[in-house]
Amino acid sequence: MSEVSLVVNGRKVSGAVEDRTLLVHFLREHLGLTGTHVGCDTSQCGACVVHVDGKATKSCTMLAIQASGSTVTTIEGLANGADLHPVQAAFKEHHGLQCGFCTPGMIMTATDMIRRHPEGLDETTVRAELEGNICRCTGYHNIVKAILAASKTMSKASKSKAKKAA
Amino acid sequence: MYSVNYHRATSVADAAKKIKSGDAKYLSGGMTLIPAMKTRLAAPSDLVDLNHIADLKGIKVSGKSITIGAATTHFDVANDEKLKKVCPALSHLASHIGDPAVRHRGTIGGSVANNDPAADYPSALLALGATVVTNKRQIAADKFFKGLFETALKDDEIVTAVTFTAPAKSGYAKFPNPASRYAMTGVFVTKGKDGVRAAVTGAGDDGVFRSKEIEAALTKKFEASALEGVTVPSGSLMGDIHATPEYRANLVVVMAKRAVAAANA
Numbered sequence A: 001m002s003e004v005s006l007v008v009n010g011r012k013v014s015g016a017v018e019d020r021t022l023l024v025h026f027l028r029e030h031l032g033l034t035g036t037h038v039g040c041d042t043s044q045c046g047a048c049v050v051h052v053d054g055k056a057t058k059s060c061t062m063l064a065i066q067a068s069g070s071t072v073t074t075i076e077g078l079a080n081g082a083d084l085h086p087v088q089a090a091f092k093e094h095h096g097l098q099c100g101f102c103t104p105g106m107i108m109t110a111t112d113m114i115r116r117h118p119e120g121l122d123e124t125t126v127r128a129e130l131e132g133n134i135c136r137c138t139g140y141h142n143i144v145k146a147i148l149a150a151s152k153t154m155s156k157a158s159k160s161k162a163k164k165a166a
Numbered sequence B: 001m002y003s004v005n006y007h008r009a010t011s012v013a014d015a016a017k018k019i020k021s022g023d024a025k026y027l028s029g030g031m032t033l034i035p036a037m038k039t040r041l042a043a044p045s046d047l048v049d050l051n052h053i054a055d056l057k058g059i060k061v062s063g064k065s066i067t068i069g070a071a072t073t074h075f076d077v078a079n080d081e082k083l084k085k086v087c088p089a090l091s092h093l094a095s096h097i098g099d100p101a102v103r104h105r106g107t108i109g110g111s112v113a114n115n116d117p118a119a120d121y122p123s124a125l126l127a128l129g130a131t132v133v134t135n136k137r138q139i140a141a142d143k144f145f146k147g148l149f150e151t152a153l154k155d156d157e158i159v160t161a162v163t164f165t166a167p168a169k170s171g172y173a174k175f176p177n178p179a180s181r182y183a184m185t186g187v188f189v190t191k192g193k194d195g196v197r198a199a200v201t202g203a204g205d206d207g208v209f210r211s212k213e214i215e216a217a218l219t220k221k222f223e224a225s226a227l228e229g230v231t232v233p234s235g236s237l238m239g240d241i242h243a244t245p246e247y248r249a250n251l252v253v254v255m256a257k258r259a260v261a262a263a264n265a
Helices: A021-032 A084-095 A104-115 A121-131 A140-165 B014-017 B033-038 B074-079 B083-087 B090-094 B100-103 B107-114 B121-128 B212-220 B245-264
Strands: A003-008 A012-019 A049-052 A055-058 A071-073 B006-007 B022-028 B048-049 B058-060 B065-068 B131-135 B138-140 B146-147 B159-165 B169-176 B183-192 B194-203
Touching: A012 A021, A021 A049, A021 B183, A049 A104, A055 A104, A055 B100, A084 A104, A084 A140, A104 A121, A104 A140, A104 B100, A121 A140, A121 B048, A140 B131, B014 B048, B022 B033, B058 B083, B065 B083, B074 B083, B074 B090, B074 B100, B074 B107, B083 B090, B090 B121, B090 B169, B090 B245, B107 B121, B107 B159, B121 B146, B121 B159, B121 B169, B121 B194, B146 B159, B169 B245, B183 B212, B194 B212, B194 B245, B212 B245
Parallel strands: A003 A071, B006 B048, B022 B048
Antiparallel strands: A003 A012, A049 A055, A049 A071, B058 B065, B065 B159, B131 B138, B131 B159, B169 B183, B183 B194
């Protein structure tokens, strides 16, 4: 057993866990943050993607104790109160989900993808970047649409913010 | 996963000390080791995490001479502007390992030390004539890769960096397995001052190897057309449900053509 302490969705958390505890199990079972899903459990499907120190990470392939000292954002930490994050709003608007199981991972991957491509995204890039996220309903078409739309909204928002700042 | 004791190393010396406890293994990005532990293919008693050792991270480019710290992630190798200028083929290779989340954590040192027969980096190191630097010595890539998941590393030895001189030309092409995305065949070609080298991953039944047929053809002319009609023997290639040895032998030539075209582009 070891003591892990990290910041999850802006909140300092700690707990005693077995060293073999995966980050995803710490999030779900110790913190009750069940938005992060376990799909394949073999690092393929991406339902468990969270951000660790700002980077998309498969939380089923990392020990909780490896993340000790890190800052983690899960799907529960994206929205600002009742206001959906632009990526969540775009998934809703474009019906980027069917059964919804892969959605938390898709959205966390999409948010990371948009952050890394401030110049904007095209369909080919989005599809290539979704390599590690599998939708068992095969609903990729609208997922891609939603990500492209969110990328546009977010780049507009950051431009108008930059204008205001100037 | 079986029970395990985790230790976080603060320096290479600290890691070398901590590895002495039980049946310990070094943990880098964990993109192979953690899944292997989950399926109980690996069951170390202790893990020594190398990820928090600052000395092991980062890419140094000085002229044509390149040093990549062992704990540098695939993401950083793929996106380093200086490296992209002098050896774009290596950045290209790193940008196609696994998926974005895997590239955020997986490291070059971990990949090299694991020497998966279908991993991408071993072919690059072999074709680049790279040197693997450890906490004890320097090992030429030619002597480092010893077969399936086997390397010249001693149990307690730590890969600290990979160094090489960027060749005038280099290119990499892989045919990924449609499910795992590991290379079913990947070929890295280089043309430097010591001539042409072509290394193949994903195909050899004893891991990464240099193809003398490809090298001989490309030494005459470093162009895809030089590989027309060239064949490589299938006798020592892997066969599985995805591809027969004969299929892989053909893939070696096809991937070599694409790699040369990329190198000349």
